[in-house]
Amino acid sequence: DQQVKQNSPSLSVQEGRISILNCDYTNSMFDYFLWYKKYPAEGPTFLISISSIKDKNEDGRFTVFLNKSAKHLSLHIVPSQPGDSAVYFCAASKGGGADGLTFGKGTHLIIQP
Amino acid sequence: GAGVSQSPSNKVTEKGKDVELRCDPISGHTALYWYRQSLGQGLEFLIYFQGNSAPDKSGLPSDRFSAERTGGSVSTLTIQRTQQEDSAVYLCASSRSGRTRVTQYFGPGTRLLVL
Numbered sequence: 001d002q003q004v005k006q007n008s009p010s011l012s013v014q015e016g017r018i019s020i021l022n023c024d025y026t027n028s029m030f031d032y033f034l035w036y037k038k039y040p041a042e043g044p045t046f047l048i049s050i051s052s053i054k055d056k057n058e059d060g061r062f063t064v065f066l067n068k069s070a071k072h073l074s075l076h077i078v079p080s081q082p083g084d085s086a087v088y089f090c091a092a093s094k095g096g097g098a099d100g101l102t103f104g105k106g107t108h109l110i111i112q113p
Numbered sequence: 114g115a116g117v118s119q120s121p122s123n124k125v126t127e128k129g130k131d132v133e134l135r136c137d138p139i140s141g142h143t144a145l146y147w148y149r150q151s152l153g154q155g156l157e158f159l160i161y162f163q164g165n166s167a168p169d170k171s172g173l174p175s176d177r178f179s180a181e182r183t184g185g186s187v188s189t190l191t192i193q194r195t196q197q198e199d200s201a202v203y204l205c206a207s208s209r210s211g212r213t214r215v216t217q218y219f220g221p222g223t224r225l226l227v228l
Contacts, residue, residue, distance in 0.1 A: 004155070032214065043117070043204055043219030044156070051214065089155060096214050100146060100158030100172055 003027045004092050006104035014112050019077040021107050023090030026071065030092040034101065035064060035075045038087045047088075048075070051096075077109075085111045115139070117220035119205050125226045126195055134190045134223045138207030145188050146208075146217060147180055149201040156204060162188065195227045 005024045013019045021035075031052040036044035050057040050064045050073070057064050063076045077084055087108050091101040118137045126132050138145050147159040158172040162182045173179075177195075182188040192199055202224050206217040 006155075034216075036219075041221070043206075043221045046216045046218065049214075049216070091156075098144065098163070098208070098210075098215050100148075100161050100169065101156070101217065102158065103148075103155035105153070105155040 001026070002104075003030075004090055004102050004104040006088075006090055006107050008107050009105070010108040010110065012110045012112055013080050015082060016079045019075075019080045019084065019109055019111070021075040021077075021088050021090075021109065023073045023075075023104055024071060025073075025092050027092070027094070027102075028071070029094045030102075032093040032096045033064070033066060033073050034091045034093070035062075036089045036091060036103075038089060038106070044089055080109075080111045082111050082113065085109060117205055117207050117218055119203075119220040119223050121223060122221065123224045123226075125228065127228055128197060129194055131191065131193045132195055132225065134192075134203050134225070136188045136190070136205030136207075136220060138186065138188070138205070139218060141209070142207035142218075143185065143210050144208040144215070144217075145182055146206040147188070147190050148204045148206065150204060150222075151198075151201040159190070192225075195225075197227050200225055200227045 034049040035047040038044045066073045087106040089106045090104040120135045145162045148156040161169040177193045180190045202222040204222045206219045208215040208217045
């Protein structure tokens with residue numbers, strides 16, 4: 001049973017526009033959520049995180065929103081840049097990030113010029 | 114500073130053989146994690162070491178998989194009697210401590226192909 005779901009395998013966005021990547025989870029014990037970015041042949045790179053006590057966290061062009069009642073989070077990238085083209089993984093933790101993370105299958109974001 | 118390193122970067126083996134995958138965490142990181150990513154899937158947690166505590170092995174898929182961490186630093190993931198379904202990218206991550214709100218930093222992975 002998949003506890004973290006990313007229902008869009010791919011997303012195409014024009015350069016300069018907003019990219020919105022979505023993630024749903026089923027386990028109400030998750031208390032910490034993270035987004036990782038992955039380029040081909042490289043390991044995932046941490047992007048941004050949010051604790052379950054917050055509903056928004058912003059870092060530069062990246063903002064993560066958490067809706068606990070809907071068990072949904074989203075990553076907004078504004079404005080989108082060509083270097084943002086990568087696979088984005090949503091991950092969740094029951095131990096504030098200190099335990100093994102549960103990952104979604106990823107969304108391949110393609111930024112078109 | 115140096116990031117997480119893994120070796121080998123690629124490994125091709127025959128079904129039934131044993132393989133060992135190595136991970137060097139970031140210096141000073143006390144927590145170490147192993148994950149694997151099968152084709153078209155997300156990352157799957159395998160095992161977690163925190164300092165000298167007993168590892169969390171809850172993600173290991175079978176008793177053919179084992180891991181050890183020597184001296185609180187380098188870790189080796191061993192897969193015995195490999196099967197074709199073990200083909201995947203095996204990723205190692207480390208973090209500064211086992212406290213909350215930590216960030217796990219990943220290595221580049223070892224691509225394992227079992228023929």
